[in-house]
Amino acid sequence: MGQVLFVVWRESVEALLVVGxxxxxxxxxxxxARRGLPYLWAGVGVGILAAIALGAALVxxxxxxxxxxADYFQTGMVLVACVLIVQxxxxxxxxxxxxxRDMERSLxxxxxNGNGWGVAVLVALAIAREGSETVIFLYGLGFGxxxxxxxxxxxxxVLGLGLAFLTFxxxxxxxxxxxxxxxxxxxxxxxxxxxxxxxxxxxxxxxDKEILPLGISQVWDSSRLLDDSSTxxxxxxxxxxxxxxxxxxxxxxxxxxxxxxxxxxxxxxxAPAATAGRTV
Numbered sequence: 001m002g003q004v005l006f007v008v009w010r011e012s013v014e015a016l017l018v019v020g021x022x023x024x025x026x027x028x029x030x031x032x033a034r035r036g037l038p039y040l041w042a043g044v045g046v047g048i049l050a051a052i053a054l055g056a057a058l059v060x061x062x063x064x065x066x067x068x069x070a071d072y073f074q075t076g077m078v079l080v081a082c083v084l085i086v087q088x089x090x091x092x093x094x095x096x097x098x099x100x101r102d103m104e105r106s107l108x109x110x111x112x113n114g115n116g117w118g119v120a121v122l123v124a125l126a127i128a129r130e131g132s133e134t135v136i137f138l139y140g141l142g143f144g145x146x147x148x149x150x151x152x153x154x155x156x157x158v159l160g161l162g163l164a165f166l167t168f169x170x171x172x173x174x175x176x177x178x179x180x181x182x183x184x185x186x187x188x189x190x191x192x193x194x195x196x197x198x199x200x201x202x203x204x205x206x207x208d209k210e211i212l213p214l215g216i217s218q219v220w221d222s223s224r225l226l227d228d229s230s231t232x233x234x235x236x237x238x239x240x241x242x243x244x245x246x247x248x249x250x251x252x253x254x255x256x257x258x259x260x261x262x263x264x265x266x267x268x269x270x271a272p273a274a275t276a277g278r279t280v
Contacts, residue, residue: 003194003238004153007137008160009167010187014092015130016168017180019044022123036119043123050124051131058139068209075205078198081140084133085195086261089188093268140198141238196241196257203253215248 019040026036058077065073095102106122171180206212223229223244228237236242241257243250 003141003235004138004156005160005163006190006194006239007134007141008157009163010191011130011134011137012161012164013167013171013183015127016164018126018130019123020168020172022119026119039117039120040123043120044127046120046124047127047129047131050128051135054132055135055139058135071205071209075202075209077136078140078202078205081137082195082198082202084136085191085198086264088133089191089195090264090268092184092188093265137194140201190239192261193240194238195261196254197238199253199257200237200241200243200250203250207247207249212249215252217247218245219248219251221245 022040023037026034026040062070062073106118167183171183203212207214221244223233226236226242226244227233228242228244233242233244237244241254246254
């Protein structure tokens, strides 16, 4: 439940940021800009519907599969979710500083040409991107793979959305302690930890299928300190990739993950603002 809440919260805040930037620009602009407001909400609706359609397609497709095929598909989605998390964090590091300026520039071009549908497409693509990432992340976490949604999942989604609106409101107020920069910095770290947890889940599945070698079956046993089968331990394991008695393959995958992520993050951080802001 905690993982679902975090993913819905983080992705919803990012989607609200995009909508907030576009709404503020259109509402405070000239008459041509304000005519784009209905197209803005149309784009939001289309983006949400696209994300829902993707979720229904994933659940429906998983129900068709059975046996090893279903296991391989779900393993693949776990690894895809891991890659998407890393890609999203790197994208925000590259484009976060110029996101507002680039979106306003795209809106200005659309309204100048009298192209309200251009506004709708821009918003729909942005919302669909955030929504599709959320769907894939949740699926990778095991959400909906059984074909039904539990009451705990529904509660986590509602709480995540409510917390996202509250977070967005507080961040809009500004402040030195709790700012957009601090928010994204902290949640980027949390997302990368979640990506490590997804990778370890995928590695465990690949070991079970004998696709990856096990190596040393148990390098150490830290279950006395924190058992990953307990309530608290399973939460830490899911959010960080922690294993109380890891196999050698788990440790190698964990080390490689952070080496690659660290290298890519340094490259993204050194990207010049002009290059990072070319596209939205």
